[in-house]
Amino acid sequence: MTMLSDTQTRSKESESDFGFWLYLMSDAILFGLIFATFVVMSPNLAGGPGGRDLFDLANLTLQTGLLLASSLTIALAHHTAANGRSIAATVFWMVLTALLGAGFLVLELRELAQFVSAGAGPQRSGYLSAFFTLVGTHGLHVAAGLIWIGTLIVQFMLRPASPAVLSRLARLTLFWHFLDIVWIGVFSLVYLPELI
Amino acid sequence: MDEPTILLGRLGMQALPFYSWVALCGALVTVGCGLGFLALVTWLGRWRDLWSGWLTSLDHKRIGIMYVILALIMLIRGFVDAIMMRLQQALSYSSEGYLPPEHFEQIFSSHGTIMIFFMAMPFVTGLMNFVVPLQIGARDVAFPAVNAISFWLTAAGAGLMLISLVIGKFSTAGWTGYPPYSEVRFTPGVGVDYWIWSIMISGVGTTLTGINFIVTILRKRAPGMTLMRMPMFVWTTLCASILIVFAFPALTVSTAMLALDRTLGLHFFTIDSGGNAMNYMNLFWIWGHPEVYILILPAFGIFSEVVATFSSKRLYGYTSLVYATAVIALLSFTVWLHHFFTMGASANVNAIFGIATMIIAVPTGVKVFDWMFTMYRGRIRFEPPMAFTVGFMCLFVIGGMTGVLLAIPPINYSTHNTTFLVAHFHNMVIPGALFGYVAGYMYWFPKAFGFRLDRTWGLRAFWFWAVGFTLAFMPLYVTGLLGMPRRMSSYANPAWHPWLILAFLGACLIFLGIVSLGMQLWVSIRDRARLTDATGDPWDGRTLEWSTSSPPPAWNFDTVPLVAERDTFHAAKQAAQPMPHQPADSFDMPKNSVSGILIGLGGFWVGFGAIWYIWWLAAAGLGLIAATMIGRSFAEHTEMRVTPGETGDVT
Numbered sequence: 135m136t137m138l139s140d141t142q143t144r145s146k147e148s149e150s151d152f153g154f155w156l157y158l159m160s161d162a163i164l165f166g167l168i169f170a171t172f173v174v175m176s177p178n179l180a181g182g183p184g185g186r187d188l189f190d191l192a193n194l195t196l197q198t199g200l201l202l203a204s205s206l207t208i209a210l211a212h213h214t215a216a217n218g219r220s221i222a223a224t225v226f227w228m229v230l231t232a233l234l235g236a237g238f239l240v241l242e243l244r245e246l247a248q249f250v251s252a253g254a255g256p257q258r259s260g261y262l263s264a265f266f267t268l269v270g271t272h273g274l275h276v277a278a279g280l281i282w283i284g285t286l287i288v289q290f291m292l293r294p295a296s297p298a299v300l301s302r303l304a305r306l307t308l309f310w311h312f313l314d315i316v317w318i319g320v321f322s323l324v325y326l327p328e329l330i
Numbered sequence: 331m332d333e334p335t336i337l338l339g340r341l342g343m344q345a346l347p348f349y350s351w352v353a354l355c356g357a358l359v360t361v362g363c364g365l366g367f368l369a370l371v372t373w374l375g376r377w378r379d380l381w382s383g384w385l386t387s388l389d390h391k392r393i394g395i396m397y398v399i400l401a402l403i404m405l406i407r408g409f410v411d412a413i414m415m416r417l418q419q420a421l422s423y424s425s426e427g428y429l430p431p432e433h434f435e436q437i438f439s440s441h442g443t444i445m446i447f448f449m450a451m452p453f454v455t456g457l458m459n460f461v462v463p464l465q466i467g468a469r470d471v472a473f474p475a476v477n478a479i480s481f482w483l484t485a486a487g488a489g490l491m492l493i494s495l496v497i498g499k500f501s502t503a504g505w506t507g508y509p510p511y512s513e514v515r516f517t518p519g520v521g522v523d524y525w526i527w528s529i530m531i532s533g534v535g536t537t538l539t540g541i542n543f544i545v546t547i548l549r550k551r552a553p554g555m556t557l558m559r560m561p562m563f564v565w566t567t568l569c570a571s572i573l574i575v576f577a578f579p580a581l582t583v584s585t586a587m588l589a590l591d592r593t594l595g596l597h598f599f600t601i602d603s604g605g606n607a608m609n610y611m612n613l614f615w616i617w618g619h620p621e622v623y624i625l626i627l628p629a630f631g632i633f634s635e636v637v638a639t640f641s642s643k644r645l646y647g648y649t650s651l652v653y654a655t656a657v658i659a660l661l662s663f664t665v666w667l668h669h670f671f672t673m674g675a676s677a678n679v680n681a682i683f684g685i686a687t688m689i690i691a692v693p694t695g696v697k698v699f700d701w702m703f704t705m706y707r708g709r710i711r712f713e714p715p716m717a718f719t720v721g722f723m724c725l726f727v728i729g730g731m732t733g734v735l736l737a738i739p740p741i742n743y744s745t746h747n748t749t750f751l752v753a754h755f756h757n758m759v760i761p762g763a764l765f766g767y768v769a770g771y772m773y774w775f776p777k778a779f780g781f782r783l784d785r786t787w788g789l790r791a792f793w794f795w796a797v798g799f800t801l802a803f804m805p806l807y808v809t810g811l812l813g814m815p816r817r818m819s820s821y822a823n824p825a826w827h828p829w830l831i832l833a834f835l836g837a838c839l840i841f842l843g844i845v846s847l848g849m850q851l852w853v854s855i856r857d858r859a860r861l862t863d864a865t866g867d868p869w870d871g872r873t874l875e876w877s878t879s880s881p882p883p884a885w886n887f888d889t890v891p892l893v894a895e896r897d898t899f900h901a902a903k904q905a906a907q908p909m910p911h912q913p914a915d916s917f918d919m920p921k922n923s924v925s926g927i928l929i930g931l932g933g934f935w936v937g938f939g940a941i942w943y944i945w946w947l948a949a950a951g952l953g954l955i956a957a958t959m960i961g962r963s964f965a966e967h968t969e970m971r972v973t974p975g976e977t978g979d980v981t
């Protein structure tokens with residue numbers, strides 16, 4: 135009980151980390167509820183196409199590969215920065231992460247656009263509403279993450295030695311891994327049952 | 331309705347409230363008050379003070395005070411709605427009354443929404459903001475800039491709510507917005523959209539508040555303040571904040587899905603194309619029931635502080651109060667289904683949720699006994715905060731018992747959707763939550779401004795509120811048992827009529843209670859010399875906030891207090907010792923920032939744009955929010971060094 139009491143000395147960064155964990159928890163619940171809704175809605179095809187008719191294994195594999203790879207590169211970015219290695223290397227890994235993330239988004243948008251033009255847009259059925267919302271919410275998070283990476287790249291170049299910037303990178307890394315985990319959920323709850 | 335245009339979406343002249351003179355008057359009063367305020371500030375030449383002292387301030391005390399002011403304004407607005415409904419039902423026996431049904435529906439929807447989201451939530455958040463850092467001996471909250479963002483998002487939601495009276499109409503779907511009725515097919519127009527966006531935007535602000543206070547309480551306590559030495563109000567705030575972080579995502583999800591249905595034609599809750607309206611009930615009440623405890627737990631905390639101080643005794647059963655609070659918080663996630671017992675779950679499911687609901691009454695009962703034992707043999711001072719607390723203890727017990735009755739599914743079948751339910755939840759939120767907030771407002775007012783509030787007017791306010799509440803809501807238990815459904819704009823049953831007249835008289839007494847609150851404030855500001863408290867400790871308090879000056883400096887404590895037991899400050903006074911503290915030091919305090927108000931503005935644009943389909947405005951709002959956040963992350967020198975005792979360190 136006493137362990138948290140002497141707090142005046144604790145650094146601001148650790149407070150930010152703690153706060154960020156709480157945010158992630160709250161976000162995880164948000165995703166959990168959307169997942170639950172998806173599960174409830176998944177039989178509601180309303181005569182429209184289901185995942186079996188729509189999903190494309192190749193696209194899915196590529197998307198997943200890109201996102202998993204970007205999780206690795208962001209970890210490398212953080213690792214290089216935390217060990218005080220060259221800024222250039224850190225920035226390189228961050229740029230690579232951003233490219234991989236953007237690639238993921240492009241594939242996702244392309245797939246969703248295909249569904250829409252095939253008459254399987256989110257207005258078609260309860261199932262597709264839930265599908266688009268779940269995937270779209272994840273995609274929006276990735277897009278926000280890209281803006282965040284862009285900002286941090288600039289800040290790394292302007293203030294390479296700032297501990298505040300480094301700690302932001304740590305939280306971004308956390309965020310990125312979180313999105314990865316959510317995607318694995320999407321992969322195995324939304325896509326996989328339809329593809330096997 | 332005309333085709334939407336790019337520039338103005340579906341906004342046009344028909345949005346102005348010429349459809350009813352009552353609505354027109356309301357709109358004129360709203361606009362008049364707004365313009366009057368702007369004119370007053372200009373006339374007094376105080377724009378600069380307002381801007382740098384308040385609107386851009388990151389001081390948790392100032393933000394707290396702004397929250398409370400917002401809550402009091404919205405209390406008046408919500409009460410006007412309430413008394414209009416009471417008047418309508420007093421008049422509408424076998425007649426239409428003075429309000430057309432559609433307008434009546436807008437009024438109960440806006441009343442419920444305002445009271446929960448824009449009166450109760452800001453009130454409790456304001457008190458948390460003002461009090462918690464002081465009570466834990468901290469100089470600020472963990473994230474002062476985020477705190478300002480929370481406030482301004484709440485204000486943006488409240489702004490949308492108020493604007494809905496002037497431009498367009500408000501929802502007619504009740505404060506719960508149940509589909510399928512709230513879908514476009516049955517309720518086109520902007521009303522439900524106003525409801526969705528105002529609560530979603532303020533809900534995001536609330537989520538941030540929850541995170542902020544968990545970190546503040548767990549990480550910023552003064553040396554020596556272990557968890558079991560925290561004041562009860564801090565404990566209840568901690569539990570409420572945890573509930574916020576876990577529960578508010580459900581509100582965001584349910585309202586966002588409804589917005590997608592309405593705006594983009596999706597099928598989450600529609601009756602066709604595979605929608606599932608029942609899922610909305612689940613999502614909404616997964617948030618909704620914990621929300622009740624988010625509102626009431628901090629009020630319990632306030633009662634605990636007040637009871638101990640004004641009984642001049644240590645709080646009885648502190649440990650049991652802590653555990654009771656934690657248990658209530660936990661259980662509050664297990665009972666949401668009791669809000670729709672009648673919607674087709676099986677008897678066993680109903681039984682489980684019914685029992686879970688009744689179990690909550692146990693820790694609540696423990697609390698009531700703890701408060702009574704604290705008073706037992708205490709030297710009780712009957713100051714206004716104490717009056718509200720005692721009033722709460724008497725009236726709340728009735729509400730608790732009717733709640734247990736409602737938790738029994740067979741009884742619920744005959745009382746659900748009747749005024750019995752209306753009486754029950756007002757019995758919870760008025761004596762339970764609101765009395766607590768008012769007690770807290772009167773208790774901590776001298777800390778905030780350096781003078782007490784007038785006692786006589788405070789006691790008058792209490793009596794009007796307590797008697798008015800009883801008269802306004804006990805009759806509704808009766809009409810409920812006589813089978814009167816809620817939300818009736820007119821009726822033909824003569825047996826209900828006399829009770830509804832009584833209820834209207836009760837509302838008139840509550841009106842006098844609100845007038846008394848206003849008088850109390852006015853008289854106290856006028857007589858502030860007489861009511862001044864120079865000691866910083868006007869009530870012989872026990873907790874840390876009373877150990878610093880009133881009003882406290884921006885950094886709360888010149889030297890950080892050292893805590894050795896639960897009521898360290900009181901113990902120091904008993905021993906005639908000064909409060910133990912750390913050596914004097916220098917530290918950093920945040921400078922003002924415009925980021926909060928800019929993000930609030932952006933949130934308002936997003937909401938207004940989405941409601942009226944003015945998409946460029948919504949996009950601009952998002953852009954403003956993103957730009958502000960990025961800009962803020964580049965800002966350097968956001969803090970200033972303070973050394974208490976040196977002059978010129980703050981302006």
Ligand code: HEM
Nearest residue numbers: 412415416438442445446450504505752759816817818837
């Ligand atoms: C100040 C005195 C108050 C009066 C006279 C009052 C009166 C009323 C009335 C007449 C109704 C409509 C009942 C019906 O459906 O037949 C109502 C509904 C409601 N009130 Fe109050 N109320 C008061 C305070 C509050 C407070 C403080 C809160 C919450 C913190 C609150 C929350 C609600 C809610 C949520 C509804 C339900 C709205 C709906 O049907 O969607 N009220 N109130």
Ligand SMILES: [Cu+2]
Nearest residue numbers: 619665666669
């Ligand atoms: Cu409930």
